[in-house]
Amino acid sequence: MEIMGVVYAMIGIGLAVILSGIGSSIGVSRASQAAAGVVAEDPDKFMKCLLLTLLPATQGIYGFIVGFMGLIKIQALAGFMMPATGTYISVGGGLGIMAACIPIAVGGLASAIYQGNVAVASIGLVAKKPEESGKGMLMTTMVETYALLSFLVSFLAVFIPNWV
Amino acid sequence: MAIVSMHKMNLIAHASEEARLMKLFLNAGYVEIVSKDLLELTSYPDMRERRSVVEGKLLKLSFAITFLREMYIKQKTQLKRDEKEDAKNKKQSIKSGTEVDKTLGQSDIQQGESKDKAFDVSEQGLLDDIQEEGSEDLDKASAFDIKKLFLRKKDSKYSLPKANFKRENKLVTLEEYEDLAKDEVDILAIVSELEDINGFLIDLKSEQAREIAKLEQYKPYVDADIRFSSVKNTKSTVSFFGLVPASKLELLKEKVSEIGVIKDFEGKQARPFFMMCHKDRTEEARIILNECEFSRCSFTDDRTAREVINEINEKLECLEVSRKQKYSDAMNYLPDLYKFKVLYDNYMLEIAKITCMENSPGTKKAFLMEGWVPSEKVEELTKLIEEKSKRTEVFFREPLETENPPTLTKNNKFADSFTGITNGFGVPNYRERDPAIFVAFFYFLIFGIMLGDAGYGILMALACFGFIRVVKPVKDSGKMIWMFAFCGISTIIWGALFGSWFGISPEKTFLRYFTWFNPMDRPLMLFVVGIAVGLLHLGTGFILKGVAEIKAKRALYGIFNQFSWAVLFVAVFCYYPNLMVFLGAINPDPVPAWYGVSAKVGTYIALVGVVMLIIGGAIGKKNPFKMVTGALGNMYGSINVVSDLLSYSRLFGLGLTSGVIGYALNMLGGIIVNLIFGGLWIGWLVAIPILVIGHTFNLGINLLGAYVHNARLHYVEFFGRFYEGSGRAFQPLGYKTKYTYLDN
Structure with missing residues (x-):
């Protein structure tokens, strides 16, 4: 049963990567669909649309980083053996890592989807007024702030404690 | 430096001077003509007819350019397809040996029938040539295969000459434009030929559609071998x-x-x-x-369905052949592309001239014109006009308080390359401070932290400087490249400080001496650094606003409302050592005594700051109740400032992202080489492409992130403090061209 700590931690890590990844996929795919429409009309706007399309992709990356840090913390590369104790991570530790992963998992999921919506609207803006694409980008990054805050909390919560 | 002062130009000239003056202004490149109010007995000239003629020509030329581009893309894909098909046929023919040459004609016909996509005459021609080459090549050893591959690439049959449908990176003088405009009849005739091709292709398409529809109708009867008329x-x-x-x-x-x-x-x-x-x-x-x-069945042909279908197929093949023929015909006009572009811009300038004249009221004999000229050019322009245009009288004066002159900024190379960032928000007002130098400094500073990998920085800087070196962008077209080149340098500096070279930390090389701290090991340090940059950035914003207030004769307001924040930020810096210990960013043992002293000093400074803020809120209000609410409002504003400060945590997020992904990629590479392939060199063959693609992706996505988030920090957090950006950019005559650059 001592492996349960690892299981809990892995669930958390999985959630961080999967949920934020889902969010980013939805956001990017929505934006890409809109961008494809605009590019069909005017191929010259491709670069501007691409920049907007990629903005909701970051949440997935944040989730990945938190997950990666979690893997390092539970010594996934050293057979899950904690150096301090020589065994698997404790159940408490596993649950702690799982909880620490929740902010970016949920925050990333929601913010990426909503950021995708803003990106779609901004791509509409690029279609009509390409010279204002900077403002569209600005509005899209507004949503990202909250993903960043979630990431900050998750990262620090995973990284700082000495999990045993 | 910064915003160039302007002079208003007023001139009165004889009507015959119009063309000469326009040419002079175009060549000068620093005169912006604006609309002049009507005076008594004057009227704006009616240029509608002239304008519509020029616009018609512009439309024609823009059609020619876009049509050529369309044809170019189609021809390119067509050639690629041909090449593949020929290569396939060549393989087959090599297999079946020399007989093919004799039976070529037959086999082609068979193939043409069996395949959906039919062969055409030109293709057969190509096929013959290729097969001759092929049989020659066969005699030689197959060791030449690789060489052949390279040669194939250069094969002129399948490659089109390079054509640039975008803006030419070239300065064109006014004389060249005018020389070309003399041939405008010829050039426009060429455009008409292109229009004919287009018309032909449209007809062809509808005919094709018609035939295909017919084919669909006959298809069900294909196996009924009865002549329709026999029923x-x-x-x-x-x-x-x-x-x-x-x-x-x-x-x-x-x-x-x-x-x-x-x-x-x-x-x-x-x-x-x-x-x-x-x-x-x-x-x-x-x-x-x-x-x-x-x-x-409604058909009455004197043939069976199969015969009809074969006939239709043949016709479709013919149409296909003539379609391809038209594509390659259109390619004959590629050399004229440059002429189209230059002529297009000639008319763009013509339109600009017409707009100028429309804004200049006049009588039958003379006209008045008004515009803006940079003050430093006034003398030069006066001289020029005196020399070249005798029947013109020109006057200059300083702008009035009520007037709003256009903004022309002038900065050193470094600050100038970042103006794109400022202009993305808004051009500074003529009477505002140009934030260029501050934007440049902070954008440079922050970009490096956000990307934070020296390897990526080197790539960026090399690519950008290389581009500038090779292409030599003319006029302002290379500004953005310069900006990224500088940002690359910043990234190298910060990457070296973070000890990250393509995600590898240089533990044993001399590079480790540059390392300050590794964000992967001490992420909190990065967080603290990010907030410190935020304090500097915001503080600069507050100070700039305060200075502007003082200049606007509201010194007290500026000092107490704006500088107070700067004072508070200084206090925060005094707290910094203790804060860093508290957050665990540094772990000195024992904690030096001056940390506490610094914090104490900070407390006093903070008190001063708070008092200043309270006074600032109360200034200028007579009602004591309002004074209290003003002071409270100022205190409440600190929530905004704190949230803005926290926004700088994105430095932490983005800075870590590139580092961690780079590290993870390298680890993946290590696993592939050491664990899967057991350290064999084959492992590297697999790992290197993965590493290259992965790092390219990482660089790309983080470059975008750094570019956008850095701009956001400037627009929202920095500009929100002091900058309005309500100006209008200076647009001298001749600045608007589409495909070339006017040399002036």
């Missing part, structure tokens, strides 16, 4: 020829067998059949047929 009634019999759904065929057969004879043919969903019965039983037959959803 006739005789004296005593009635014939029916048509289609029934395959599911109803059996039923039909059964029923018809009672009244007449039926023959059915092969088909997919709809089965063609022919039936015959006695005249007296026509009604009965009709009822049966209706039951079975019979649809009568």
Whole structure:
């Protein structure tokens, strides 16, 4: 049963990567669909649309980083053996890592989807007024702030404690 | 430095001077003509006719350029397809040996029939050539294969000359424009030829569609080997020829067998059949047929369906051939592309001139003009006008308080390359401070932290400086590249400080001496650094606003409301050592005594700051109640400032992202090489492409992130403090061209 700590931690890590990844996929795919429409009309706007399309992709990356840090913390590369104790991570530790992963998992999921919506609207803006694409980008990054805050909390919560 | 002061130009000239003046202004490149108010007895000239003529020509030329581009892309894909097909045929022919040459004609016809995509004459020609080459090559050793591959690439049959449909990176003088404009009749005639090709292609397309529709109609009958005309009634019999759904065929057969004879043919969903019965039983037959959803064949050709279909296919092939022919015809006009572009811009300048004249009221003999000229150019321009245009009188004066001159900024190379960032928000007002130098400094500073990998920085800087070196962008077109080149340098500096070279920390090389701290090991340190940069950035914003307030004669307001924040930020810096210990960013043991002293000093400074803020809120208000609310409002504003400060945590997020992903990629590479391939060199063959692609992706996505988030920090957090950006950019005559740059 001592492996349960690892299981809990892995669930958390999985959630961080999967949920934020889902969010980013939805956001990017929505934006890409809109961008494809605009590019069909005017191929010259491709670069501007691409920049907007990629903005909701970051949440997935944040989730990945938190997950990666979690893997390092539970010594996934050293057979899950904690150096301090020589065994698997404790159940408490596993649950702690799982909880620490929740902010970016949920925050990333929601913010990426909503950021995708803003990106779609901004791509509409690029279609009509390409010279204002900077403002569209600005509005899209507004949503990202909250993903960043979630990431900050998750990262620090995973990284700082000495999990045993 | 910064915003160039402007002079208003007023001139009055004889009508005959118009062209000369326009040319002079275009060549000068620093005169912006604005609309002048009507004076007594003057009127704006009516230029609508001239304008519509020029606009018509512009439309024609823009059609020519876009049409050529379309044709170019189509021809390119066509050639690629041809090349593939020929290569395939060549392989086949090599297999079957030399016989192919003799049977070439036959096999082509067979292939043409068997394939959906038909062969065409030009392709056959190509095929012949290739096969001759192929048989020669066959004699040589196959070791030359690689060489052949390279040669193939250069094969002129399959490659088009390079064509640039975007803006030319070239300065064109006014004389060149005018020289080319002399040939405008010829050039426009070429455009008409292109229009003909376009018209031909459109007709071709509709004909093709028509033939295909016809083909679809005949298709169900393909296996019915009866001539359509042979379906006739005789004296005593009635014939029916048509289609029934395959599911109803059996039923039909059964029923018809009672009244007449039926023959059915092969088909997919709809089965063609022919039936015959006695005249007296026509009604009965009709009822049966209706039951079975019979649809009568309406064709009366004196041929079988297969013959008709073959004919249509042949016709389609012919159409295909002439379509391809037209594509390659259109390519003959590629050398004229440059002329189109230059002529297009010639008319763009023409439009600019017309707009100028429309804004300049006049009488029959003379006209008035008004515009803006940078003050430093006034003397030069006066001299020029005196020299070249005798019947012109020009006056200059300082702008009035009520006037709003356009903004022309002038900075050193470094600050100038970042103006794109400022202009993305808004051009500074003529009477505002140009934030260029501050934007440049902070954008440079922050970009490096956000990307934070020296390897990526080197790549960026090399790519950008290389581009500048090779392409030599003319005029302002290279600003953005310069910006990224500088940002690359910043990234190198910060990457070295973070000890990250393509995600590898230089533990044993001399590079480790540059390392300050590694964000992967001490992420909190990065967080603290990010917030410190935020304090600097915001503080600069507050100070700039304060200075502007003082200049606007509201010194007290500026000092107490704006500088107070700067004072508070200084206090925060005094707290910083303690804060860093508290957050665990540094772990000195024992904690030096000056940390506490610094914090104490900070407390006093903070108190001063808070008092200043309270006073600032109360300033300028007479009602004591309002003074209290003002002070409280100022205190409440600190929430905004704190949230803005926290926004700088994105430095932490983005800075870590590139580092961690780079590290993870390298680890993946290590796993592939050491664990999967056991350290063999084959492992590197697999790992290197993965590493290259991965790092490219990482660089790309983080470059975008750094670019956008850095801009956001400037627009929202920094500009939100002090900058309005309500100005209008200076647009001198001749600045608007599309495909070339006017040399002036």
